[in-house]
Amino acid sequence: MLLSSRVKGITDSITMKLNEKALNxxxxxxxxxxxxxxxxxxxxLPEFIENIHHQLNFLKSYQYSPVLGFPALRKKxxxxxxxQRHLPLDIFENDYDCIISNGSKHSIYNCLGALLDSGDEVIxxxxxxxxxxxxxxxxxxxxxxxxxxxxxxxVPSIDDIKKAISPRTKAxxxxxxxxxxxxxxxxxxxxxxxxxxxxxxxxxxxxxxxxSEISYFDPKPSFFYQYxxxxxxxxxxxxxxxxxxxxxxxxxxxxxxxSAVIGAMGKIQGQTTSGPNSLxxxxxxxxxxxLIDSFLMPVKFHVRQNAATLREKFREANLGxxxxxxxxxxxxxxxxxxxxxxxxxxxxxxxxxxKIADELLNDEGxxxxxxxxxxxxxxxxxxxxxxxxxxxxAIIKIVKYLKRV
Ligand code: PLP
Numbered sequence: 001m002l003l004s005s006r007v008k009g010i011t012d013s014i015t016m017k018l019n020e021k022a023l024n025x026x027x028x029x030x031x032x033x034x035x036x037x038x039x040x041x042x043x044x045l046p047e048f049i050e051n052i053h054h055q056l057n058f059l060k061s062y063q064y065s066p067v068l069g070f071p072a073l074r075k076k077x078x079x080x081x082x083x084q085r086h087l088p089l090d091i092f093e094n095d096y097d098c099i100i101s102n103g104s105k106h107s108i109y110n111c112l113g114a115l116l117d118s119g120d121e122v123i124x125x126x127x128x129x130x131x132x133x134x135x136x137x138x139x140x141x142x143x144x145x146x147x148x149x150x151x152x153x154x155v156p157s158i159d160d161i162k163k164a165i166s167p168r169t170k171a172x173x174x175x176x177x178x179x180x181x182x183x184x185x186x187x188x189x190x191x192x193x194x195x196x197x198x199x200x201x202x203x204x205x206x207x208x209x210x211x212s213e214i215s216y217f218d219p220k221p222s223f224f225y226q227y228x229x230x231x232x233x234x235x236x237x238x239x240x241x242x243x244x245x246x247x248x249x250x251x252x253x254x255x256x257x258x259s260a261v262i263g264a265m266g267k268i269q270g271q272t273t274s275g276p277n278s279l280x281x282x283x284x285x286x287x288x289x290x291l292i293d294s295f296l297m298p299v300k301f302h303v304r305q306n307a308a309t310l311r312e313k314f315r316e317a318n319l320g321x322x323x324x325x326x327x328x329x330x331x332x333x334x335x336x337x338x339x340x341x342x343x344x345x346x347x348x349x350x351x352x353x354x355k356i357a358d359e360l361l362n363d364e365g366x367x368x369x370x371x372x373x374x375x376x377x378x379x380x381x382x383x384x385x386x387x388x389x390x391x392x393x394a395i396i397k398i399v400k401y402l403k404r405v
Contacts (some may be wrong), residue, residue: 027127033394040246051283066277069100097262104240105252114264116141126375127374150335153324154181171204177211180381184221194224215305217327339402351377
């Protein structure tokens with residue numbers, strides 16, 4: 001069967017192979033420490049579950065919703081966004097709109113489809129979320145990657161971003177708090193980024209903020225458009241309930257941005273997936289978003305605790321070159337290139353991320369996500385969500401592995 005060249009251009013996730021192997025090893029009786037998780041291992045809060053139960057009784061919960069989502073919920077989400085970001089409460093009332101989709105991944109996909117013509121470039125800040133480059137390529141765009149490194153705690157320099165601009169640059173994706181680095185860019189960075197954007201008035205920003213509520217280190221995340229509200233006229237904000245409500249499987253995300261872009265995203269959505277899940281939208285209509293803060297409190301405490309364990313164990317083992325302070329989301333990016341074990345991997349090849357992740361699984365029973373998926377060679381993403389005791393055991397094993405020559 002001859003497949004489309006478009007689909008042939010999409011890279012298979014190598015993580016799937018590692019997960020499969022981990023399952024097989026587990027079946028054979030080996031203890032596996034799963035540090036590859038991209039979701040919170042807890043149920044959402046009872047009030048939300050209760051709302052879902054309640055909405056099960058209504059016919060409308062089972063019928064198509066409007067393509068862009070229920071108007072009352074779109075309004076509620078926009079008002080909540082304005083309040084959370086300390087923006088004027090009526091800021092999204094004129095010239096802006098909100099579209100609800102089947103997860104924020106779907107919102108990003110529709111947004112890129114609404115913006116990109118073939119050959120348009122989109123700037124990505126590495127480490128970046130794995131799906132951005134593949135979605136950009138699928139719509140005929142070209143990802144342009146701006147690197148960062150562990151010494152700068154994976155914060156990209158604004159100068160480097162400036163250098164990446166070309167006449168074909170259409171948009172930039174900013175993901176702060178960041179998956180996979182587990183940091184958010186500072187207020188100073190956001191102010192500088194806002195100033196940079198003013199120099200490039202045609203540049204569109206996709207601001208992926210799905211981890212904005214999971215931050216365990218002060219000062220909390222801030223956003224460039226808070227320092228100049230005019231930038232909202234070319235910003236599409238991406239949000240979801242996946243991480244903040246521990247509801248990845250319910251598939252509900254949304255985008256807020258200029259009406260023209262949201263309308264175009266609606267065209268794509270209308271002819272492909274139709275409106276999002278009616279039941280979950282209706283449950284959200286009655287849900288008090290203010291409850292999320294207290295729901296996430298123990299999550300943040302736990303992630304901060306595991307991050308501290310990681311830091312202590314690395315410091316005790318003199319592995320200072322691969323440590324930085326993570327501040328948000330629930331990940332840490334482990335750079336292997338300055339650790340003793342890396343001596344075994346030098347050679348022609350540029351990136352050993354997969355090989356190292358495979359070895360960590362075989363030798364220590366630990367699954368991580370290879371950094372090549374995130375645009376950072378010779379690294380891996382560690383998830384900080386598993387329980388404290390197995391997490392500590394896993395970190396001790398990782399330290400032993402990093403010191404092995
Ligand atoms: N953006 C980032 C940075 C992510 O890490 C993820 C999921 O891991 C998503 C978007 C997509 O989330 P969802 O489609 O579940 O809302």
